[in-house]
Amino acid sequence: MLPDPRETVLVRLARAIRQRCADHKGDASMQETLVQVRGLSKQFKRDNGETFFAVKDVTLEIRRGEIFSLLGPNGAGKTTTISMISGLLTPTQGDALIGGNSITKNPLAAKKMLGVVPQEIALYPTLSARQNLQFFGKMHGLGGKELDRAVDEVLDLIDLGDRDRDKVDNFSGGMKRRVNIGIGMLHKPQLIYMDEPTVGIDPQNRRRILDTVLRLRDELKMTVLYTSHLMEEVQEISDRVGIIDHGQMIALGTVGELIQKVGEEDRLIFKVGEQPVAEALLRRIESEAATATRARYERREIANSDAGALATAEGILTVYATRGRKALPDIIRLADESSLDILSVEVREPDLEAVFLHLTGRALRD
Amino acid sequence: MLRKIWVIAYKDLYITFTDRNLILIMIVTPLALASIIGLAFGGFIGGGGSDVPVQNIPVAVVNLDQGVEFGGSPLNQGQTFIDLLVPQGEPDPENVLHQLTDAVELETAEAARAGVNAGDYSAAIIIPPEFTASITTTQTQTELTPVQIEVYASPAAPVSASIIRSIVEGFSNQIAMGSITIASTIGALTERASTDPLFGLQFAAAAGGGGFNPDFSAAFSPDAALIRIEQQSVTGETAAFNPLVSFGSAQAVFFMMFTAMAGANNVMEERRAWTLQRQIVTPTPRMVLLLGKMVGTFISCVAQVIILILALTLVGSLIAGELQFIWGTNLFLLALVILCVSLAASGVAALVAGLVRTPEQGNTIGSIISILFGLFSGAFFSIDAVPGANVISRLTVNYWGVEAFNKLSQNQTDIGLNLLVLLILGAVFFSAGLFIFNRRLSV
Ligand SMILES: Nc1ncnc2c1ncn2[C@@H]1O[C@H](COP(=O)(O)OP(=O)(O)OP(=O)(O)O)[C@@H](O)[C@H]1O
Numbered sequence: 067m068l069p070d071p072r073e074t075v076l077v078r079l080a081r082a083i084r085q086r087c088a089d090h091k092g093d094a095s096m097q098e099t100l101v102q103v104r105g106l107s108k109q110f111k112r113d114n115g116e117t118f119f120a121v122k123d124v125t126l127e128i129r130r131g132e133i134f135s136l137l138g139p140n141g142a143g144k145t146t147t148i149s150m151i152s153g154l155l156t157p158t159q160g161d162a163l164i165g166g167n168s169i170t171k172n173p174l175a176a177k178k179m180l181g182v183v184p185q186e187i188a189l190y191p192t193l194s195a196r197q198n199l200q201f202f203g204k205m206h207g208l209g210g211k212e213l214d215r216a217v218d219e220v221l222d223l224i225d226l227g228d229r230d231r232d233k234v235d236n237f238s239g240g241m242k243r244r245v246n247i248g249i250g251m252l253h254k255p256q257l258i259y260m261d262e263p264t265v266g267i268d269p270q271n272r273r274r275i276l277d278t279v280l281r282l283r284d285e286l287k288m289t290v291l292y293t294s295h296l297m298e299e300v301q302e303i304s305d306r307v308g309i310i311d312h313g314q315m316i317a318l319g320t321v322g323e324l325i326q327k328v329g330e331e332d333r334l335i336f337k338v339g340e341q342p343v344a345e346a347l348l349r350r351i352e353s354e355a356a357t358a359t360r361a362r363y364e365r366r367e368i369a370n371s372d373a374g375a376l377a378t379a380e381g382i383l384t385v386y387a388t389r390g391r392k393a394l395p396d397i398i399r400l401a402d403e404s405s406l407d408i409l410s411v412e413v414r415e416p417d418l419e420a421v422f423l424h425l426t427g428r429a430l431r432d
Numbered sequence: 433m434l435r436k437i438w439v440i441a442y443k444d445l446y447i448t449f450t451d452r453n454l455i456l457i458m459i460v461t462p463l464a465l466a467s468i469i470g471l472a473f474g475g476f477i478g479g480g481g482s483d484v485p486v487q488n489i490p491v492a493v494v495n496l497d498q499g500v501e502f503g504g505s506p507l508n509q510g511q512t513f514i515d516l517l518v519p520q521g522e523p524d525p526e527n528v529l530h531q532l533t534d535a536v537e538l539e540t541a542e543a544a545r546a547g548v549n550a551g552d553y554s555a556a557i558i559i560p561p562e563f564t565a566s567i568t569t570t571q572t573q574t575e576l577t578p579v580q581i582e583v584y585a586s587p588a589a590p591v592s593a594s595i596i597r598s599i600v601e602g603f604s605n606q607i608a609m610g611s612i613t614i615a616s617t618i619g620a621l622t623e624r625a626s627t628d629p630l631f632g633l634q635f636a637a638a639a640g641g642g643g644f645n646p647d648f649s650a651a652f653s654p655d656a657a658l659i660r661i662e663q664q665s666v667t668g669e670t671a672a673f674n675p676l677v678s679f680g681s682a683q684a685v686f687f688m689m690f691t692a693m694a695g696a697n698n699v700m701e702e703r704r705a706w707t708l709q710r711q712i713v714t715p716t717p718r719m720v721l722l723l724g725k726m727v728g729t730f731i732s733c734v735a736q737v738i739i740l741i742l743a744l745t746l747v748g749s750l751i752a753g754e755l756q757f758i759w760g761t762n763l764f765l766l767a768l769v770i771l772c773v774s775l776a777a778s779g780v781a782a783l784v785a786g787l788v789r790t791p792e793q794g795n796t797i798g799s800i801i802s803i804l805f806g807l808f809s810g811a812f813f814s815i816d817a818v819p820g821a822n823v824i825s826r827l828t829v830n831y832w833g834v835e836a837f838n839k840l841s842q843n844q845t846d847i848g849l850n851l852l853v854l855l856i857l858g859a860v861f862f863s864a865g866l867f868i869f870n871r872r873l874s875v
Pocket residue numbers: 110111112120138139140141142143144145146147185262295
């Protein structure tokens with residue numbers, strides 16, 4: 067559902083109106099705030115004794131019925147944030163209200179509304195899938211027939227109905243992930259936190275998990291807080307996204323809003339190997355290539371090159387252009403004139419990756 | 433809340449008791465150890481003098497005793513012992529001590545110790561120069577002073593060494609009893625004891641644990657004096673001494689410490705596996721989570737001890753050839769001891785779990801403490817030769833527990849102090865552990 071930069075203003079307007087209408091269709095609860103996070107900070111001690119903020123002054127709201135994603139690279143502070151707003155870590159500063167209940171002052175009431183899927187596969191390996199679900203169901207206060215029914219439903223939803231009596235230890239990574247997720251939604255919480263639920267999963271299982279997340283919102287009317295460092299999935303499933311880096315929230319909004327921030331430019335990425343790129347060429351591309359606005363050259367050391375004979379550095383030429391495909395022939399010509407060999411080309415339409423790059427100067431995957 | 437405590441405890445118990453390896457460590461290993469040792473002694477005890485599986489223990493005896501003048505004639509208690517133990521000429525097949533040991537008299541303590549070090553003897557018995565003087569009242573000396581017979585034992589032969597210790601112990605009891613109660617007839621008594629060892633031994637047995645009795649480790653307890661075939665209990669009832677009780681209960685408590693440590697340390701492991709965090713995010717107070725964990729640990733300990741007690745009873749019955757319950761007749765007190773020992777062990781374990789940083793640390797420190805407790809309570813070999821060990825042994829859960837089991841098995845019921853100490857150990861450590869751990873979770 068990305069806005070295509072090439073579509074006319076009119077089409078875009080029409081879509082925006084349709085979206086508005088969809089938002090207000092049925093219940094007005096879409097706008098109701100379910101989670102309110104205010105000025106949340108967490109300070110940790112490093113091994114050498116100095117302190118640092120893993121999360122700093124994060125403020126956000128999650129509305130009822132939406133999928134809100136926290137997107138950020140490894141170590142950005144996603145898990146730390148989730149841990150604080152689920153009552154695992156005491157915030158250094160700030161607080162979070164869940165359905166109006168403070169997680170620090172009234173944790174039990176806040177936790178009643180909550181389901182959590184931790185990043186870690188937190189299961190008892192020697193228990194079966196069913197036993198794992200049963201145990202955590204009981205911990206959430208379920209019992210008797212209600213528990214049995216909930217367990218059966220979840221087993222169905224995560225597609226493990228036929229393996230329910232097998233030890234989790236014997237499951238594949240993807241199956242374990244699914245049980246891990248199943249436990250979080252067993253007691254049908256209004257709100258579910260999912261911390262990188264697709265980490266280390268093959269594409270097929272990932273697809274399944276993403277579909278499950280969408281079903282939680284669309285069919286079970288749950289509110290989802292989702293974290294990931296993978297922009298594709300965040301972009302696909304999220305209603306709104308918060309981009310977090312070095313513990314700080316650097317941007318927040320719908321995917322469309324965020325992309326607008328970077329001016330909706332295409333990004334052309336040229337790999338040039340070890341060849342240097344002259345400043346003069348960059349300036350020529352900016353002025354002569356059609357619709358090009360900026361050109362940058364970046365040289366990255368390749369850390370894991372094991373053979374000395376292989377290239378140890380990779381040069382990357384990035385050009386921003388409002389119409390990428392139009393600029394491409396010009397750039398190739400200009401490169402040719404400066405006898406720069408282009409090893410590969412990639413044209414990227416504006417996405418969250420671009421937003422992150424724009425805001426931090428770094429790629430999300432670094 | 434109670435329901436959730438039980439949900440957690442049940443989950444842990446289920447995991448524990450469906451884990452074959454754990455069961456092996458918890459129950460099969462201590463049972464095997466106790467049975468092997470028990471059978472060795474069981475055979476000796478059941479079979480009498482003719483059928484002695486443990487026999488001819490090489491032992492060196494050194495008598496440095498200078499003796500005293502007593503009623504005009506020389507009295508040397510050390511020599512009495514030597515006469516009792518070391519055969520003049522051929523070993524007497526009727527003499528249990530001659531069957532059991534292969535005693536050689538040496539001139540110097542140094543030679544004896546060197547012999548033990550070299551592996552020639554399992555133990556050396558060294559009777560000090562002032563031995564008779566210390567334990568005999570005469571006109572000039574009316575005070576008795578404590579004196580120690582040194583048993584220099586090889587750790588390589590713990591069972592043999594402990595038998596030797598028990599022999600010395602029995603002898604000491606006999607002499608001490610004579611000195612204190614009927615000093616005037618001591619000459620006659622020892623005279624008779626030297627010609628009729630069984631008389632001496634029975635005499636010592638009648639004395640029970642009184643008087644001169646130094647505190648021996650619980651596992652090889654003084655009452656376990658192996659030269660005593662039958663023991664008269666305080667009430668006058670005949671209570672068969674059963675090594676399965678001493679060895680069995682020592683092994684049971686020793687291994688139960690590991691169970692307790694592993695149970696408490698499991699909190700740390702669950703923290704690493706994030707299953708603890710997963711419980712914390714449920715609407716459950718943290719204290720309930722920790723209590724559930726510790727209740728599970730406590731029940732594991734209780735179950736382990738009960739299973740071991742029953743299994744050892746079975747082994748004992750097989751040895752005796754008839755069904756016999758070797759743990760005494762007071763089942764109520766027996767149950768209390770089991771509960772208190774388990775509580776104390778869980779308490780110590782809870783404190784360890786509260787103090788360590790990682791599960792690995794918990795494992796290591798837990799094991800070290802369990803082993804130290806075992807060592808200092810004498811689960812492997814007697815530690816009476818180590819100075820101060822008697823005091824240290826009283827700091828262990830094992831000491832109080834094993835002593836209580838032994839007393840009960842002999843139908844002695846004076847175990848109030850044992851129960852009290854165990855309860856206090858349990859309650860204090862348990863609370864401290866829970867408190868510290870709860871605070872550690874709020875980071
Ligand atoms: N208990 C802790 N003590 C000290 N530092 C910590 C602790 N927990 C997290 N950190 C640090 O805080 C920072 C944020 O960690 P966090 O786990 O929140 O990142 P994340 O965004 O979830 O990353 P990932 O995508 O790898 O899961 C990291 O630098 C991490 O090393």
